[in-house]
Amino acid sequence: xxxxxxxxxxxxxxxxxxxxxxxxxxxxxxxxxxxxxxxxxxxxxxxxxxxxxxxxxxxxxxxxxxxxxxxxxxxxxxxxxxxxxxxxxxxxxxxxxxxxxxxxxxxxxxxxxxxxxxxxxxxxxxxxxxxxxxxxxxxxxxxxxxxxxxxxxxxxxxxxxxxxxxxxxxxxxxxxxxxxxxxxxxxxxxxxxxxxxxxxxxxxxxxxxxxxxxxxxxxxxxxxxxxxxxxxxxxxxxxxxxxxxxxxx
Amino acid sequence: xxxxxxxxxxxxxxxxxxxxxxxxxxxxxxxxxxxxxxxxxxxxxxxxxxxxxxxxxxxxxxxxxxxxxxxxxxxxxxxxxxxxxxxxxxxxxxxxxxxxxxxxxxxxxxxxxxxxxxxxxxxxxxxxxxxxxxxxxxxxxxxxxxxxxxxxxxxxxxxxxxxxxxxxxxxxxxxxxxxxxxxxxxxxxxxxxxxxxxxxxxxxxxxxxxxxxxxxxxxxxxxxxxxxxxxxxxxxxxxxxxxxxxxxxxxxxxxxxxxxxxxxxxxxxxxxxxxxxxxxxxxxxxxxxxxxxxxxxxxxxxxxxxxxxxxxxxxxxxxxxxxxxxxxxxxxxxxxxxxxxxxxxxxxxxxxxxxxxxxxxxxxxxxxxxxxxxxxxxxxxxxxxxxxxxxxxxxxxxxxxxxxx
Numbered sequence: 008x009x010x011x012x013x014x015x016x017x018x019x020x021x022x023x024x025x026x027x028x029x030x031x032x033x034x035x036x037x038x039x040x041x042x043x044x045x046x047x048x049x050x051x052x053x054x055x056x057x058x059x060x061x062x063x064x065x066x067x068x069x070x071x072x073x074x075x076x077x078x079x080x081x082x083x084x085x086x087x088x089x090x091x092x093x094x095x096x097x098x099x100x101x102x103x104x105x106x107x108x109x110x111x112x113x114x115x116x117x118x119x120x121x122x123x124x125x126x127x128x129x130x131x132x133x134x135x136x137x138x139x140x141x142x143x144x145x146x147x148x149x150x151x152x153x154x155x156x157x158x159x160x161x162x163x164x165x166x167x168x169x170x171x172x173x174x175x176x177x178x179x180x181x182x183x184x185x186x187x188x189x190x191x192x193x194x195x196x197x198x199x200x201x202x203x204x205x206x207x208x209x210x211x212x213x214x215x216x217x218x219x220x221x222x223x224x225x226x227x228x229x230x231x232x233x234x235x236x237x238x239x240x241x242x243x244x245x246x247x248x249x250x251x252x253x254x255x256x
Numbered sequence: 257x258x259x260x261x262x263x264x265x266x267x268x269x270x271x272x273x274x275x276x277x278x279x280x281x282x283x284x285x286x287x288x289x290x291x292x293x294x295x296x297x298x299x300x301x302x303x304x305x306x307x308x309x310x311x312x313x314x315x316x317x318x319x320x321x322x323x324x325x326x327x328x329x330x331x332x333x334x335x336x337x338x339x340x341x342x343x344x345x346x347x348x349x350x351x352x353x354x355x356x357x358x359x360x361x362x363x364x365x366x367x368x369x370x371x372x373x374x375x376x377x378x379x380x381x382x383x384x385x386x387x388x389x390x391x392x393x394x395x396x397x398x399x400x401x402x403x404x405x406x407x408x409x410x411x412x413x414x415x416x417x418x419x420x421x422x423x424x425x426x427x428x429x430x431x432x433x434x435x436x437x438x439x440x441x442x443x444x445x446x447x448x449x450x451x452x453x454x455x456x457x458x459x460x461x462x463x464x465x466x467x468x469x470x471x472x473x474x475x476x477x478x479x480x481x482x483x484x485x486x487x488x489x490x491x492x493x494x495x496x497x498x499x500x501x502x503x504x505x506x507x508x509x510x511x512x513x514x515x516x517x518x519x520x521x522x523x524x525x526x527x528x529x530x531x532x533x534x535x536x537x538x539x540x541x542x543x544x545x546x547x548x549x550x551x552x553x554x555x556x557x558x559x560x561x562x563x564x565x566x567x568x569x570x571x572x573x574x575x576x577x578x579x580x581x582x583x584x585x586x587x588x589x590x591x592x593x594x595x596x597x598x599x600x601x602x603x604x605x606x607x608x609x610x611x612x613x614x615x616x617x618x619x620x621x622x623x624x625x626x627x628x629x630x631x632x633x634x635x636x637x638x639x640x641x642x643x644x645x646x647x648x649x650x651x652x653x654x655x656x657x658x659x660x661x
Binding site: 066089097101106107162165169 | 554556557559560562563564565566567570574575578579582
């Protein structure tokens with residue numbers, strides 16, 4: 008299906024292709040995301056969904072096609088990459104917190120070093136973020152002392168500290184024990200309701216149904232179907248989509 | 257048919273402890289079963305067989321007089337006796353600076369205060385020291401305590417002053433030792449060829465370690481660089497240095513270093529040449545150790561740093577290196593301990609470090625045949641310093657939580 012690219016779209020991906028050596032990981036992927044939209048990407052493993060969102064902030068490099076984030080084209084130009092990275096935040100499946108720094112140091116490191124914010128100001132902002140994600144009392148602990156759900160919430164706060172316009176989530180709850188998934192999803196839901204543009208790769212269908220504005224199904228490197236959650240879960244068109252959904256739900 | 261399920265909560269109890277009396281401990285650990293008893297008896301027999309002649313030698317036959325008679329030589333080489341007060345000055349300043357730096361950093365790193373303060377006190381027990389030396393040792397502890405109290409008053413945000421204090425001390429120490437006025441002045445120059453004994457060994461080891469560490473870190477980073485020129489140069493350097501023994505580097509430095517300078521440049525000090533060889537040698541090994549640490553950092557750390565917008569330098573400085581270095585502390589300290597003992601090789605290139613002085617002492621006709629006593633004493637000195645470094649390393653590791661998550 009053809010993507011309509013409006014000039015107000017905050018992310019525009021057009022015919023993006025990526026190869027890992029001989030393996031064609033992303034095949035002519037096209038997607039546009041409007042500001043404040045929540046897009047959930049689902050699909051079987053190996054479908055390229057993580058690769059796709061990692062291309063958006065240049066953690067992976069795409070070989071052909073265009074990616075334009077907030078008007079800035081993603082090219083080899085380092086300045087463009089840095090600009091895009093300053094506007095996108097990423098939350099990883101493995102949290103990737105810095106184990107040798109306390110929670111508050113994890114959150115304030117980037118604002119202090121990159122944005123040159125003063126330490127007191129950065130810490131005040133960090134405490135606000137910790138309140139927002141629900142764990143202000145953990146500020147002086149080390150990541151190793153927190154549970155998985157708490158660590159992921161710290162990771163979300165850490166990304167939010169850089170005031171990004173877009174948040175990318177790469178299977179944020181896949182490494183969590185079931186009883187901790189809800190606390191993280193609640194934070195993400197609050198974030199969506201506050202108007203953040205989000206692209207979430209996940210297997211949590213409940214989240215997709217409740218929070219997503221659009222759901223994207225990817226398989227074998229291409230986008231198979233895109234639609235509203237309602238369309239998706241009640242009225243999927245493609246055979247492969249229906250097959251996948253029948254395996255998950 | 258329903259069965260009742262107990263819902264009473266079982267209280268947590270402490271684990272059962274086994275307590276032995278002394279005899280009980282001896283029995284359980286040494287004499288339980290005939291095999292263990294046999295091993296115990298054999299070991300005891302072995303210990304007696306080895307210790308008896310050793311103790312006899314130590315207490316009766318050995319001529320320990322050689323040590324007090326040559327003590328000054330062993331400690332400072334041929335540093336002129338009338339300038340020895342400068343060595344004490346250097347030690348006093350060291351005590352103040354160490355105390356100060358401790359006071360400043362005592363929240364970050366807590367190497368046992370007691371252990372280091374105990375060293376001068378323990379040294380006061382050495383039998384052949386005269387009263388003057390003992391007073392000086394006591395003074396060192398007093399000055400150290402004073403430095404500590406001053407250091408405590410420095411607020412944590414100024415804790416960088418600790419590094420400046422150490423750098424300033426190093427500089428001042430070298431000036432004091434070297435001297436700068438003429439013959440009749442207050443600080444006559446003492447050429448480095450006269451520096452010897454433990455003084456020289458410690459200087460070579462400390463400066464060798466301090467200079468080779470940053471160089472090694474840079475090499476390790478260079479080896480991982482994406483720029484092929486830097487990477488190739490780093491690899492060549494590391495592999496060349498690691499392929500030759502330190503003694504050959506020392507010989508090369510003594511002979512060849514001067515050739516690298518333009519003609520007419522002043523002759524490089526022989527101690528400096530040896531120090532250059534030691535530094536370059538240690539840097540290559542440090543580089544490989546640090547590289548091991550760098551490889552242990554998961555990719556996710558780099559990705560998270562990139563996603564947050566940190567550049568390469570910031571990522572290295574704040575995220576990767578702190579973790580990598582923490583992981584390789586045991587290996588690095590082991591290497592530094594080895595380096596300290598390797599400085600004894602300079603005896604073979606004409607410098608009179610601790611080992612070189614030992615050979616001079618045993619060559620003295622008054623003290624012929626005292627090699628064993630002298631070398632045992634030298635060995636004890638090496639052992640004491642090595643153990644102190646090892647102990648400090650364990651404390652730093654415990655403080656930084658190395659090995660835990």
